[in-house]
Amino acid sequence: MTIYGQFCVIIDEEHAFLLEKIQEMETTLDFSVVVAYFKDHFEQEEKIMKDSGYPQYDGHKTEHLNMFVRLISMEARSGVEHLRELLKDILEQHVHTHDMLLLKHLKQQATT
Numbered sequence: 001m002t003i004y005g006q007f008c009v010i011i012d013e014e015h016a017f018l019l020e021k022i023q024e025m026e027t028t029l030d031f032s033v034v035v036a037y038f039k040d041h042f043e044q045e046e047k048i049m050k051d052s053g054y055p056q057y058d059g060h061k062t063e064h065l066n067m068f069v070r071l072i073s074m075e076a077r078s079g080v081e082h083l084r085e086l087l088k089d090i091l092e093q094h095v096h097t098h099d100m101l102l103l104k105h106l107k108q109q110a111t112t
């Protein structure tokens with residue numbers, strides 16, 4: 001599978017998986033598990049960015065780090081309902097901005 005194909009799978013399947021896990025969260029312990037899934041997911045994306053020579057690698061990686069720090073800081077002061085909404089918002093906003101730019105880059109690479 002091409003890097004573009006791999007990322008399409010990540011966009012479709014992993015983001016759906018993350019959303020499913022967010023929906024299933026019932027306790028703050030579940031929140032910690034979901035944050036660990038996010039971390040794995042970010043690492044996979046970062047590998048794809050690196051392998052494809054993505055010029056926005058540093059910015060996208062910094063955005064992942066910022067999201068991770070934000071998730072960790074939310075844990076101590078929020079109820080599960082609130083955490084669920086925040087996680088969904090953070091994920092959707094990221095996918096529709098940074099991940100879409102990466103997808104565009106990989107698609108361009110695949111067709112040239």
Ligand SMILES: [Fe+2]
Binds near residue numbers: 045
């Ligand atoms: Fe990302």
